Amino acid sequence: MSQILIKQVIRKQVWTIKKKSVVQGLTPRCRRDGEPEYGRFTTRDIERIIKLANSNVVELMPYFKDLPNIGNYVMAYSSMLDLAIYRALLRKKVDPGYATNLIGDINWQFVINTSGYYRLKRRLIALKTKDPMERMGKFLSDMLKFPYGKPGYRAELYKEGNVYHMNFYSCPVYDFYKQFGNEELTLFRKVFCTYDYAAAEHLIEGGRYQREHTLSDGDEVCDMRWFIVDTSSS
Numbered sequence: 001m002s003q004i005l006i007k008q009v010i011r012k013q014v015w016t017i018k019k020k021s022v023v024q025g026l027t028p029r030c031r032r033d034g035e036p037e038y039g040r041f042t043t044r045d046i047e048r049i050i051k052l053a054n055s056n057v058v059e060l061m062p063y064f065k066d067l068p069n070i071g072n073y074v075m076a077y078s079s080m081l082d083l084a085i086y087r088a089l090l091r092k093k094v095d096p097g098y099a100t101n102l103i104g105d106i107n108w109q110f111v112i113n114t115s116g117y118y119r120l121k122r123r124l125i126a127l128k129t130k131d132p133m134e135r136m137g138k139f140l141s142d143m144l145k146f147p148y149g150k151p152g153y154r155a156e157l158y159k160e161g162n163v164y165h166m167n168f169y170s171c172p173v174y175d176f177y178k179q180f181g182n183e184e185l186t187l188f189r190k191v192f193c194t195y196d197y198a199a200a201e202h203l204i205e206g207g208r209y210q211r212e213h214t215l216s217d218g219d220e221v222c223d224m225r226w227f228i229v230d231t232s233s234s
Contacts, residue, residue, distance in 0.1 A: 003068070010074055015057075017113050018081045018106075019050055024113075025106035033098040045092065052088035053081070060084055063179050065172065071147025072172050079173040079192060082107055083180075086187055096183065104191045108198065115202075122203075132228050133162065136204050140164055140226060168222040174215050189216040200226060 026041040026049070041049075057080070064080055067073045082103050089099040125138045137159060144155055144166075152172035158165050177188040193214050200209035206228040213219035 003070075006070065007066075007073060010070070011077060014074060014078050015081060018078065018085070018110055021106050021109040021113055022046060022050055022053075022085060025102060025109050029102065029105075031094070033095065033101070049085065049088045049092055052091050053084040056084035056087045057081065064176065067152050067172055069149050069152055071145075071149050072152030075147050076152070076172045076176055078110065079188075080176060082191065083177070083184060083187065100187055100190050103187065104194070107191050108195055111195065111199070132204055132206070133159075133164075136207065136226060136228065137164055139203060140166055162227055164226040166224040166226060168215065168224065169220070171215055171222070177216075185216060189214070192216075193222075196224065204228065206230060 023046055026046050028040070030036050030038065030040050031045070032038045060080055060083060064076065067076055085106065086099055086103050089102060090096060094102070121139065121142060122135075125135050125142075128138070129135055137157075140157055144153070144157055148155060148168075152170065152175075153168060154170040155166060155168045157167075173192055174188065177184050193216050196209045196211075200207035203226075208227050208229055210225045210227075211223050214222045
C-alpha cells in the first residue's frame with residue numbers, strides 16, 4: 001500500500017474518531033461555562049459544529065505539512081483537526097477560554113478512544129519486566145519510535161537516578177501551530193503541552209510528569225521529566 005493511500009486512510013480514521021470524541025465531549029456540557037440557563041449542547045448544535053469544523057479543515061490543509069513519518073503524520077493531522085473544531089466553536093459564539101477547555105477535553109477523549117494500542121503495549125512490556133521504572137523506560141523508548149519518531153521529532157531519552165529525562169528539540173505539531181497567531185499558540189500550549197501530566201498517571205501507577213521549559217514558550221527544548229511516586233499510603 002502506498003504512503004498516499006495509507007495517509008488517506010489515516011485522515012478518514014482519525015477524523016471519524018475525532019468526531020466521536022466531539023460528541024462525547026460536548027454532549028454533557030453547557031453552551032456557556034457553568035451557566036446551564038443557556039442550555040447544553042444539543043445533537044443539532046454538535047452536528048453544526050462538526051460541519052463547520054469540516055469546512056475549516058479544508059481551509060487549514062494548505063498549512064499542513066505532508067510529513068513522511070506516519071506517526072508524525074497522525075499526531076500533526078489530529079492536532080489540525082483540534083484547531084478546526086476550536087474555530088468551529090468560536091463560530092458558534094463559544095467563549096475562547098471555554099472553547100480551549102473543551103478542546104482539551106475532546107483531545108483527551110480522543111486519547112482514550114485510541115488507547116487500545118497503548119494498553120496492548122503496556123501489557124507486552126509488563127510481560128518482560130515487573131520493575132515499574134524499567135517498564136516506564138521501555139514505554140518511553142518505544143514512544144520515541146512511534147509516534148514521536150524522526151524526522152519530525154528530534155529527541156533524546158536518558159535516565160538519571162530515578163528520573164527519565166526526555167528532551168524534545170523539535171515538534172511538528174508546534175511547527176504547525178506557530179504558523180498562526182498568539183491565540184492558536186495559546187490553544188496549543190494549554191492543550192497539547194499539558195496532557196502529558198495526565199498521561200503519566202495512565203502510563204503506570206504512580207507515574208508523574210514535570211517540566212520547566214517548552215518549545216511553545218519560546219524555549220529551545222521541552223525538558224520532560226518522568227518518574228514514579230509511591231502511592232501505597234495514599
